[in-house]
Amino acid sequence: MAKQKEENTPFDIDEYLGKIPTMTSNIFKKRDVMRSTYIPENLPHRIDQIKFITQIIAPALSLENRSISNLFLYGKTGTGKTAVVYYVLHHFKMKCQELGREDIKTVFINCRDVDTSYRVLARLCEQIGEDIPFTGLPTDVVYEKFKTKIDDGKIGLLIIVLDEIDQLVKKSHGKKRPNKALYELTRINSDLNNSRVHLIGISNDLNFKNNLDSRILSSLGEEEKVFPPYNSLELEDILRERAIMGLKEGVLENGTISLAAALAASEHGDARRAIDLLRVAAELAERNEDRSITQNHVREAIRNIEHDKIKDTIKTLPLQSKLIMLSIYLLE
Ligand SMILES: Nc1ncnc2c1ncn2[C@@H]1O[C@H](COP(=O)(O)OP(=O)(O)O)[C@@H](O)[C@H]1O
Ligand SMILES: [Mg+2]
Known part of the structure; x- marks a missing residue:
């Protein structure tokens, strides 16, 4: 029933697009800084x-x-x-x-x-x-x-x-x-x-x-x-500096950065992964209109990233491998 209502509500695309440029984010200060293509002026631990x-x-x-x-x-x-x-x-x-x-x-x-x-x-x-x-x-x-x-x-x-x-x-x-x-x-x-x-x-x-x-x-x-992998504490420093530049003050709940850093460190100390995790967590918080970025956003971010990674891997597999995966899935 609720779905029906949502579908029938008129959506004024022009009004929506008109609002976007003037909308300010409660979470991001400078969005580009939170992308892994951005190269900061300061590179801790290097x-x-x-x-x-x-x-x-x-x-x-x-x-x-x-x-x-x-x-x-x-x-x-x-x-x-x-x-x-x-x-x-x-x-x-x-x-x-x-x-x-x-x-x-x-x-x-x-x-x-x-x-x-x-x-x-x-x-x-x-x-x-x-x-x-x-x-x-x-x-x-x-x-x-x-x-x-x-x-x-x-x-x-x-x-x-x-x-x-x-x-x-x-x-x-x-x-x-x-x-x-x-x-x-x-x-x-x-x-x-x-x-x-x-x-x-x-x-x-x-x-x-x-x-x-x-x-x-x-x-x-x-x-x-x-260039050795970064450990969890080093990734925390890197994330903290990014957050100061890219996120609004006070939006990070305690423990958020530590969790993102620990998760990235447990893979292979990849700063790109750590930064992507924090950015996706911030985007989730923004989309939900939450006031702060929490450990739960980080956990959801890692699930999203993993999901995308698996999807991309499966997409590039040859047809035979896709079929084998499908049969294993159906057998289970
Ligand atoms: N010491 C560091 N301080 C801040 N950001 C870093 C540091 N090391 C890596 N990064 C960031 O992590 C991301 C990946 O780094 P990059 O240099 O592309 O890694 P690599 O070339 O080894 O794959 C980039 O956004 C980069 O700015
Ligand atoms: Mg490189």
Whole structure:
């Protein structure tokens, strides 16, 4: 009966949409801050990694143009690798500007989006101002264009970050085969006269290095740093800082942050998971028009997230596997 009434109540969509822009949230102060794509100015518990990377790349600023070692960073997802590298490069670029070092350039590539040799090289060309025709060129020609451009005297040092570098190494016939761009980039310096390339590789896959071509390995892994999982107390600090920036004051009930942190820590110390949990809990509180975010919202958030994860996993299964799962379900 109640359902009938609800369905018959006229819904004025235009009035509803008109209200949205002027509606203020009782829960969120800055919604974007609570997304895991946001990179904060402060990264607690990563001082060691920030210092290490800074110390490796800082000599590039010296006037003698000292060469710097390649760097390989690895750790599970959500351990702050991308955020830390963004943070360090952001400050490094500002310093370059302040010192008038136009000869130093940095390029950031996420190999999940750009995963073929051609696309990596084309993206690199694009970033250093070398046009690649829309119709495409053979990969070797793109590589030659890239090499000529960086060696034309204007660039002294090019820092290339290859985030999610494991995507450039595909398995074939039981062996890991690096794509050509990765192979060329690790040995490019021997072909350059006026400039140098410095690589920072980032991998979520801890086994990435196993079975990797030894020449690539020795070039890429000149310096290495591990990003360990965050523990529960560290995640609490990270969440607390986010909450101060992103949520209204006083909306967090005691114990909410601790529970979200503990749940994320018990998986694999993933800050992304912790932040997503807190954001979804906050959205649930907002949708229910509750005044505060409670442990129950966090528990409901984890159920929602798990549900979405399982749904996504099942969606990507091949038909045969879906049918097997269905028969097991029906048998039970
Ligand atoms: N120490 C930290 N302090 C604050 N936020 C962090 C910290 N480490 C990670 N994050 C946040 O967690 C999320 C995932 O981090 P990210 O750097 O993308 O992880 P990874 O690249 O290791 O998978 C991002 O929103 C990031 O801003
Ligand atoms: Mg990352």
